[in-house]
Amino acid sequence: MSSLFQEQRDPVGGAVPIRRVSVTVNGERRVADVEPRLLLAHFLRQGLRLTGTHTGCDTTNCGACTVLLDGKPVKSCTVLAVQADGRAVTTVEGLASASELHPLQEGFKDEHGLQCGFCTPGMMLAAKALLDENPNPSEEDVRWALSGNLCRCTGYQNIVKSVLWAAQKLQGLSPQAAENGGSAT
Amino acid sequence: MTALDEIKIGGLGASRKRVEDNRFIRGKGNYTDDIVLPGMLHMEILRSPLAHARIKSIDTSKAWDIPGVHLVLTGEMMATRNLAWMPTLSYDTQAVLATDKVRFQGQEVACVIADDPYVARDGCEAIHVEYEPLPAIVNPTQAVAPDAPIIRDDKTNQADNVIYDWEVGDKEGTDRAFAEADVISKLQLHYPRSHPSPIECCASIADFNRATSKLTVYMTTQAPHIIRAAVAMVAELPEHMIRIVSPDIGGGFGNKVPVYPGYVCSILASILLERPVKWIEDKTGNLISTGFARDVYLTGELALRKDGKVLGVRMHTDADHGAFFSDAQPSKFKIGLMHSTFACYDIPVAHLTARGTYTNKAPGGVAYRCSFRVTEAMFFQERMMQAAANDLGMDQAAFRRMNFVRDDQFPHRTPFGFLLDSGQYAKCLDVGLEAVGYQDFQRQKEEAKARGRLLGIGISTMTEPLGAGNSREYDILGIKMFDSAELRVHMTGKALLRTGAKTQGQGHETTWAQIVAHELGIPAEDVTVEEGDTDTAPFGMGTYASRSTPVAGAAVAMVSRKIRAKARKLAAHLLEVSEEDVEWELGRFYVRSAPDRGVSIQECAMAAYSNMPDGMEPGLEGNAYYDPPNLTWPFACYIVTVEVDPETGVWDVLNVVAVDDCGVRINPMIVEGQIMGGLTEAYAMSNMQFITFDAEGNCVGSNYMDYLLPTAWETPGYELHEVVTPCPHHPIGAKGVGECAAVGGPAAFVNAVMDALRDTGVRNIDMPVLPDRVWEAIQFGRDVSGAPPVKTDE
Numbered sequence: 001m002s003s004l005f006q007e008q009r010d011p012v013g014g015a016v017p018i019r020r021v022s023v024t025v026n027g028e029r030r031v032a033d034v035e036p037r038l039l040l041a042h043f044l045r046q047g048l049r050l051t052g053t054h055t056g057c058d059t060t061n062c063g064a065c066t067v068l069l070d071g072k073p074v075k076s077c078t079v080l081a082v083q084a085d086g087r088a089v090t091t092v093e094g095l096a097s098a099s100e101l102h103p104l105q106e107g108f109k110d111e112h113g114l115q116c117g118f119c120t121p122g123m124m125l126a127a128k129a130l131l132d133e134n135p136n137p138s139e140e141d142v143r144w145a146l147s148g149n150l151c152r153c154t155g156y157q158n159i160v161k162s163v164l165w166a167a168q169k170l171q172g173l174s175p176q177a178a179e180n181g182g183s184a185t
Numbered sequence: 186m187t188a189l190d191e192i193k194i195g196g197l198g199a200s201r202k203r204v205e206d207n208r209f210i211r212g213k214g215n216y217t218d219d220i221v222l223p224g225m226l227h228m229e230i231l232r233s234p235l236a237h238a239r240i241k242s243i244d245t246s247k248a249w250d251i252p253g254v255h256l257v258l259t260g261e262m263m264a265t266r267n268l269a270w271m272p273t274l275s276y277d278t279q280a281v282l283a284t285d286k287v288r289f290q291g292q293e294v295a296c297v298i299a300d301d302p303y304v305a306r307d308g309c310e311a312i313h314v315e316y317e318p319l320p321a322i323v324n325p326t327q328a329v330a331p332d333a334p335i336i337r338d339d340k341t342n343q344a345d346n347v348i349y350d351w352e353v354g355d356k357e358g359t360d361r362a363f364a365e366a367d368v369i370s371k372l373q374l375h376y377p378r379s380h381p382s383p384i385e386c387c388a389s390i391a392d393f394n395r396a397t398s399k400l401t402v403y404m405t406t407q408a409p410h411i412i413r414a415a416v417a418m419v420a421e422l423p424e425h426m427i428r429i430v431s432p433d434i435g436g437g438f439g440n441k442v443p444v445y446p447g448y449v450c451s452i453l454a455s456i457l458l459e460r461p462v463k464w465i466e467d468k469t470g471n472l473i474s475t476g477f478a479r480d481v482y483l484t485g486e487l488a489l490r491k492d493g494k495v496l497g498v499r500m501h502t503d504a505d506h507g508a509f510f511s512d513a514q515p516s517k518f519k520i521g522l523m524h525s526t527f528a529c530y531d532i533p534v535a536h537l538t539a540r541g542t543y544t545n546k547a548p549g550g551v552a553y554r555c556s557f558r559v560t561e562a563m564f565f566q567e568r569m570m571q572a573a574a575n576d577l578g579m580d581q582a583a584f585r586r587m588n589f590v591r592d593d594q595f596p597h598r599t600p601f602g603f604l605l606d607s608g609q610y611a612k613c614l615d616v617g618l619e620a621v622g623y624q625d626f627q628r629q630k631e632e633a634k635a636r637g638r639l640l641g642i643g644i645s646t647m648t649e650p651l652g653a654g655n656s657r658e659y660d661i662l663g664i665k666m667f668d669s670a671e672l673r674v675h676m677t678g679k680a681l682l683r684t685g686a687k688t689q690g691q692g693h694e695t696t697w698a699q700i701v702a703h704e705l706g707i708p709a710e711d712v713t714v715e716e717g718d719t720d721t722a723p724f725g726m727g728t729y730a731s732r733s734t735p736v737a738g739a740a741v742a743m744v745s746r747k748i749r750a751k752a753r754k755l756a757a758h759l760l761e762v763s764e765e766d767v768e769w770e771l772g773r774f775y776v777r778s779a780p781d782r783g784v785s786i787q788e789c790a791m792a793a794y795s796n797m798p799d800g801m802e803p804g805l806e807g808n809a810y811y812d813p814p815n816l817t818w819p820f821a822c823y824i825v826t827v828e829v830d831p832e833t834g835v836w837d838v839l840n841v842v843a844v845d846d847c848g849v850r851i852n853p854m855i856v857e858g859q860i861m862g863g864l865t866e867a868y869a870m871s872n873m874q875f876i877t878f879d880a881e882g883n884c885v886g887s888n889y890m891d892y893l894l895p896t897a898w899e900t901p902g903y904e905l906h907e908v909v910t911p912c913p914h915h916p917i918g919a920k921g922v923g924e925c926a927a928v929g930g931p932a933a934f935v936n937a938v939m940d941a942l943r944d945t946g947v948r949n950i951d952m953p954v955l956p957d958r959v960w961e962a963i964q965f966g967r968d969v970s971g972a973p974p975v976k977t978d979e
Contacts, residue, residue, distance in 0.1 A: 037303065046301075051219035052212015054435065056384040057468040061889030064384050064435075092212030105210040109202055112858050116690030117209030118216065118385045118435030147898035150889070152384055152436050153690045154858060155865035156897040 021085040025050070026094030034081050040074075041065045043081035044091060052092035052121045056150070063149030066122035067091050073129040075148075092121035095128070103169035104128060104162070110175065113162030115153035123149050127163045135171055139164065189772040195709030196702040196771070197917060200854035203695045204714075205688075214433040217388040220403050222461040225390065226255055228451050229305035230470060231295040231312050233287035236323075236545040236882020237336070238316035240283060243295065247311035253300040254308045256454055260284035260294070268453060270339075271419050273511035274443060274661060275519075277348075278340075279548060280509070281446040287316070288336055288508035289547050290884050291473030293446040298454045298462055321545040321882030322346065323973045325482060325503040328542035336508060336543040348510045348541035351519040354601055359488075359536035362497030366488035370573035375951045375972050376561045377875040378480035378505070378546070380886075381553040382894065383689075385435025386471040389448045390463045391455035400456070401428045404448055407437045407687055408727025411661060413719045415444050420452060431717035437689035438866075439551040442513045442729050443476050472892055473884045476513070477546075477876060478553030480505040481520075482972070483565045487573045495573070495588050498527050498535040498600070500565065505544050512550030513729070514557045515659040515666070521550075521558030522650055524601035526566045529610055529648040529820065530588040535600040545882045554866055554927035556730040559649045567645040567932030571939065572948055581936075582618055585646050586611055603650060607910045608820045609846065614646055616906050617822040617844040626826055634944075639829040640839075641941025645933035646823075650816040651921025652735025661726065665812070668732070669723035670740035672701065672748055673806040676794040678787030679711045685725010686737035687717045691923060692855045693733065697741050699851050700917065704745030705752075706772020706786050723808055731921030734851065735817045735912075742916035744809035751805060752789040758798040759784045817912045817920035819847040823864070823933040829941040834960030836938050838868070838901040843930075846908040847922035848915065853907075859923045861903050867930020869895045871938075873953050880974035 022031045025048060032047055044050045044067070055077050056064035065077040068090040076089075095102040104124045107113065114120040123146060130137055130145035137145070142163045143156070151159060165175045195201040208214050245257040260282035263269040270278045283294050297308030322328050322336065328346040337343045363369060389404035400422055406412050409429040417424040434441060451464040466475070481504045488497040504520055506512065514521045520539040527535060553560070574584040589610040590597045597605045621642070630640040656665035669685040682697055698712035716722055725737060749769065756774035757764040760782060768777045775783030784792075793805035826839040843860055850856045866874075873893040876886035886892040911918030931952065938954050939947070947962045951971030958969040 035303070045218075046221075049221075050212070051216075052214075054216070054385070055218070056386070056435075057889045059468065059888050059890055062384050062468075096211060101210065108210050109206040112203070112854050114203075114206060114209055115692070115858060115862065116383070116385070116434060116436040117205065117214050118383070120209050121212045124210070143897040143900075147896040150384060150894050150896060152382065152438065152866075152894070153862045155861035155863075155903065156900045157861050157902055158858060160897060 019082050021081055023084045024088040026090060036080065036082050038081045039077055040079040040081050040084050041076040044076065050091050050093050054118055054121060056118070061150065062119070063122045063126060064119050066125045066149060068125055068129060071129065071132065073126045090125065092124060095124060103166040107162040107165035107169065107175065111158050111162040111165050113154065113159045119149060119151045123151065123159055127166065130163070131167055131170060135167060137167060188770050189706050191703065191771055194702050194706065195699055197699060197849065197851055199699060199852065201695055201699060201709060201852055203692050205692065205694045216385060216433045216435055217390060217403050217405050218465050220390055220432065222390060222392055225461040225463055226298050226300065226458065227302040227305050228296050228298045228454060228462050228464040229302060229309050230293050230447055231297070231309040232470065232474065233283065233290060233292040233294050235287060235316055235318055236290045236321040237286070237288060237319040239286050239319060241315040241317055244313040245295065247313070248297055248308040251304060251308050251311060253304040254297060255458055256298040257308065257312070258282060258296040258450055258454060263453070266453065268419070268449060271444065271449060273509055274513045275510045276516070277510035279511055281449050285339060289545050290882055291470065291547060293474065296450045296454065298458065302465065323544055323546060323878040323880065323882050325505050325542040325544070328544050336545060346543040348506060348543060349519045350540050352536070352538045353524045354536035355534050356536045358534040359497045359499050362534050363486070363488040363499065366496055367491040368489040368576055370487045370489060370569065370576040372485050372569050372572045372949060374483050374568060374949045375970060376479045376481050376564055377952055377971050378877065379478050379553060379870055379874060380472050380876050380892065381438035381440035381476070381478060381551065382472065382892065383436025383438055383440055386466040386468060387441060387445055387447060387475055388465045389451045390461055391452040392461040393455040393459060395459050399426050399428065400452065401430065402452060403430045403432055405434055405441050406431045407434070407441045407689060407729050409687060409717055409719050410685060410724050411664065411727060412444060414664065416452065419449065429719045431687050434689040437729070439478065439553045439729055440476050442551055442727070443511055445475055468889060469887050472876065473887045474547050476549030476551035477507065478549065478551050479561060481561045485565055485569045487569055489573055489577060493577055493579050493584050493587050495530060495532050498532055500526065500537045502537070502539045504539065504541045504550070505546065506541050506550050507544055507546040507548040509548035510541065511548040513552060513661070515653060515661065516663065517658060518557070521552070522556060523558045523562045525559055525603055525650045526562035528599045528603055528605060529590060529646060531590045531594065532588070532600055537601070546878060552730050554863060554924045556649060556651050556653065556924065560928045563647040563649060563928050564932050567647060568935065571936045575943065581644055582614060582623060585644065586614055604815060605648065605818050606815060606913050608648060608818060609908055609910050610646065610820055613820055613822040613844045613846055613908050616908060617824045617842050620842045620904060620906055621824045621826065621840060639831055639941040641827050641829065641937045641939070643825045643933045643936030643938070643940055644822070645929045645936065646821070647929045648818045648820045649925065649928050651731035651819060651924065652813060652817045653730055653732055654812060655814060656812045664726065666726050667810055667812040668725040668736035668740050669808060669810045670737060670744045671723045671808040672744045674748055674790045676791050678707060678790040680707055681713050681715065682741065683715045683722045684737045684741060685723050686728045686733040689728060691728065691733060691859070692852065696851045696855060697738065700738060700741045701745050703917065704742055705749055731923045734919050735915060735921050736811055736813055738851070738919060739813060739916050740809045740811035743811055744807050747807040747809060748805060752786055754801065755789040755792045755797065756784050759788065759792055759796070814914045817848065817915060819845065819920040819922055819925050821845045821925045821929045823926065823930050825933040825937040827937040827941060829938060829959060831963055834956035834958070834963065836954070836959065841901050841903045842906065843903060843926060844906040844908060845922060845925055846910050847925065848910060848912040848920035849918035851919060856922055857905055860905055860926045863924060863926025864903050864930050865895060865900050866927040868900060868934060870931045871934035871952055871954055875953050875971070877975050878973040885975060
């Protein structure tokens with residue numbers, strides 16, 4: 001693969017030490033030479049062209065850049081790429097298999113859990129971390145687990161329903177049972 | 186033949202799942218920052234740390250020395266190309282890069298273009314600017330003080346900080362009404378400065394190709410055609426050599442309507458360097474420099490008869506516009522559609538005066554999820570109505586009901602001149618009161634009071650003008666506010682639809698296809714919708730002010746009807762009867778006298794390419810430009826119940842009931858999503874979300890650690906209800922809806938808290954109704970103002 005800053009012409013006169021990192025991204029080992037200051041979000045977006053991870057706020061508040069690092073949700077805008085060295089990252093591009101969507105992806109579409117779509121990848125990954133730990137969450141559990149992720153479009157109610165829908169599906173239940181999870185009539 | 190089931194083909198009224206979701210849930214959206222062009226460079230902006238200061242010198246030499254830096258732009262360089270200043274959407278000028286002074290904290294001072302964004306940022310840090318600080322002005326009172334420094338000393342004939350003094354309505358008649366009033370109810374308050382703050386910030390990639398002379402700009406704009414016109418005029422490039430592409434947008438809410446300096450600088454940099462230049466704004470840049478909203482002070486009075494009849498309205502507003510008057514609004518109006526206030530009430534006479542001032546704050550005044558200052562208009566209205574009900578000792582629901590424009594009064598002319606065409610106001614209120622259990626709640630409230638608990642209920646009812654134009658009264662910079670649609674039906678009956686609007690989450694790709702399905706019987710899944718590329722989309726004014734369904738959506742219906750008219754001729758030819766003998770049902774023409782003999786719309790489409798009658802122009806496509814005869818007037822009733830903790834001032838939302846009458850709903854699922862989003866913005870503004878300033882003009886709220894937005898944890902749940910009064914002039918009876926809840930909602934939350942505090946005698950607490958403000962009001966029994974400057978920690 002092409003490494004992250006391979007095309008640059010020695011941008012700071014060779015004064016900056018370049019570090020080689022090896023990160024397993026969505027199950028595939030990726031190796032790149034990076035500046036130590038490179039953010040994980042930019043490693044994924046600019047380096048690996050995995051643009052489903054969005055950057056919104058730069059201060060760890062909005063959660064649009066949420067990815068899973070060894071299964072735990074992190075805000076990749078404030079994680080350095082070198083901190084991911086030797087670890088595993090899951091992005092939105094790793095949610096679906098070749099043939100089918102992850103139930104969270106289905107749930108977000110079915111329950112109208114997104115509008116502009118910008119926060120959606122981060123929301124789904126934060127939700128995945130919740131469901132991996134707690135397969136049968138309450139509405140309150142979902143709201144708490146997603147409280148590090150901001151959405152400006154939906155008002156969250158349908159996002160909560162989407163996650164409950166996915167929880168039902170993952171447990172082999174009929175997702176319609178999640179319909180009562182939010183309080184919209 | 187059985188007729189098509191319109192819901193099954195995804196027509197009008199179907200809660201069709203969204204087409205655009207297929208890419209978004211896979212992380213395959215195409216936002217501006219996702220676009221990479223060969224040879225692309227990156228731009229960063231250096232911003233002023235001071236709110237008001239003279240620039241003594243700018244030294245860029247160290248930035249130029251950094252390897253990987255290609256260009257450093259300053260105001261001086263922009264000036265040599267006549268680009269240091271640009272026109273605003275309100276006939277003022279705005280600095281692109283500062284030359285003489287900086288006039289607000291965060292103003293653009295220089296740009297660095299480099300190999301990557303990290304190096305560009307290094308370049309910005311290497312620039313040394315020497316400032317001479319000047320006194321900062323952070324509110325309209327300071328702005329008009331006798332010794333106030335003149336902020337806009339760049340303008341000739343600007344001897345003070347006043348932008349306009351404007352009035353509308355009948356002053357003498359209003360004075361008479363107040364002279365005859367039994368009771369005069371007065372309220373003073375401030376609608377604080379807020380920021381639309383989409384999660385995606387602004388961005389552009391300018392790509393000037395010297396070989397073809399063509400400029401392509403990928404950018405986060407809600408109105409690509411207006412941008413094309415603006416670039417043609419400002420940059421003096423020929424319009425046909427400019428292509429604006431608005432790809433997927435990560436939320437707009439009015440923030441992405443104006444032209445910002447970053448866009449202009451990326452364009453100039455690309456022209457100078459002959460390479461694509463990408464600018465991705467960071468969150469602080471977005472919050473402190475791009476279009477804010479609100480920041481209006483009100484003095485409002487109602488003339489009342491003892492029995493509760495409102496006899497007249499008198500209002501004065503003082504708007505803080507920041508350093509440049511750049512409101513996005515129709516040119517006839519200075520304070521947007523503020524005079525749509527009190528439209529839903531039958532009030533004989535009204536008078537509004539408005540003053541706008543410059544301050545050392547960011548420019549903007551954008552229509553943040555509202556139709557040009559309508560949010561302020563309805564907030565003021567509903568806060569005044571509650572105060573008046575209390576002053577009269579009347580029930581707040583009964584007081585509203587007795588003053589509503591009645592169902593039999595339409596069409597109704599408001600005292601400020603708007604024409605209302607339809608509504609069932611009392612019915613909406615009744616549905617809301619029933620849903621919330623109004624009488625029962627009043628009993629609970631009394632019981633709670635006996636145990637020292639404070640419960641409150643707030644109501645907000647309003648109709649608002651959405652969907653500008655008509656073109657007689659509404660324009661942006663002289664361009665009339667119509668919109669457009671172009672429909673191509675391919676030979677196999679599949680279709681491509683393009684409009685002059687631009688979706689940012691509203692789901693146009695889904696709903697426009699539903700209108701085509703409704704009009705032509707072509708299944709929605711057979712219709713592709715494209716927007717946002719000025720080289721392909723028909724001219725339109727873009728998406729904001731809830732205007733897409735009222736205007737572009739109407740154009741979609743009208744172009745579909747044109748297609749149907751041509752298809753009818755094709756059907757007559759195929760059926761070998763005269764056109765007069767052909768009848769239409771959804772998706773099919775048939776012979777009136779022999780209903781079994783018919784042809785589908787798909788068969789007509791094939792004939793348009795393979796078997797058209799002699800003399801008929803081949804093909805099946807058309808376009809429509811739609812100039813609405815009037816605005817649309819949705820009505821809404823929002824009711825909120827809260828409990829206030831008297832010890833801490835914290836208030837919790839118990840229940841939120843929303844009753845929306847937005848006419849015919851194209852896709853009920855999407856409409857409900859819009860309402861819930863709007864309610865959340867209403868909750869945000871009432872509870873936590875504001876941008877304020879200290880005495881030096883430092884922005885408090887310049888990032889998401891300080892600018893609080895509600896998360897899933899705080900945000901309440903919503904109970905939605907509907908009433909349907911079709912719009913009489915819209916082709917499918919729809920009205921605007923995207924902004925109703927954000928417009929009408931805030932007053933319901935604030936009124937609920939004020940209702941809980943009614944026994945304290947406090948008339949007003951400014952938004953956001955923070956716990957410390959509530960606590961202060963309870964402890965000291967006084968109104969609490971939120972006007973800047975605020976004290977900082979030091």
